[in-house]
Amino acid sequence: MNLIFLGAPGAGKGTQAKRAVEKYGIPQISTGDMLREAVAKGTELGKKAKEYMDKGELVPDEVVIGIVKERLQQPDCEKGFILDGFPRTLAQAEALDEMLKELGKKIDAVINIAVPEEEVVKRIVNRRTCKKCGAVYHLIYAPPKEDNKCDKCGGELYQRDDDKEETVRERYRVYKQNTEPLIEYYRKKGVLYDVDGTKDIEGVWEEVVSILDKIK
Ligand code: AP5
Ligand code: MG
Ligand code: ZN
Secondary structure (H helix, E strand, O other): OEEEEEEEOOOOHHHHHHHHHHHHHOOOHHHHHHHHHHHHHOOHHHHHEEEEEEEOOOOOHHHHHHHHHHHOHHHHHHOOOOEOOOOOOOOHHHHHHHHHHHOOOOOOEEEEEOOOOOHHHHHOOOOOEOOOOEEEEOOOOOOEOOOOOOOOOHHHHHOOOOOEEEEEEEEHHHHHHHHHHHHHHHOOOOEEEEEOOOOOHHHHHHHHHHHHHHHH
């Protein structure tokens, strides 16, 4: 299954993608996570990306397209993959079409997780992420058992640099302008599935599973 999880910042793409990795055994390809890894390592790419990410702007298309192209050629993508946070612009979507064509693959489903702006802000300002394993928590909706400590690996939890309210609102604006048009792009291709992202994590997951079990 070759999947795209589409949705505003904080819609729950990462949360649902991680569950799908467990259930279906295909890797999550999160451009956001890959860029943050490059930032943490202090690579040239990371330094360049950080300037955009801290402002809530998109990293240039050619940079992310290059990263995804390389990643999709790895052997673990042979049985399928979940793109989380890519594509985010029309140019990225078209580049993805090209890449998949070359690899003889196609997208089976685009899961569009819809959540309004105010809910997105509430979710993101209370998000905490594990420094070590990347697990995602929410101080109210999905709290860790022990304060500031990851349930899965004991790692320290931190708040992402771009998770301040002001930056979140800018990210949402960027989403509306650049990424929302992709909903129609994929609807026209007949691969779009809408999910009500305002339900709780379990409720959204049930919707996602019912779609994926049908196309699997
Ligand atoms: P990225 O890391 O992709 O961030 P994003 O798209 O803004 O999305 P988030 O990761 O913030 O949210 P999510 O949907 O994964 O939600 P989550 O599951 O964590 O990108 C960051 C930056 O990198 C971009 O701004 C850009 O600069 C750059 N970038 C990345 N990809 C790029 C690209 N393709 N092109 C150009 N630039 C790119 O959930 C959020 C919180 O809510 C958590 O606390 C979670 O526990 C909680 N939660 C989840 N679901 C629910 C629910 N149903 N009910 C209640 N709480 C919930
Ligand atoms: Mg995410
Ligand atoms: Zn952890």
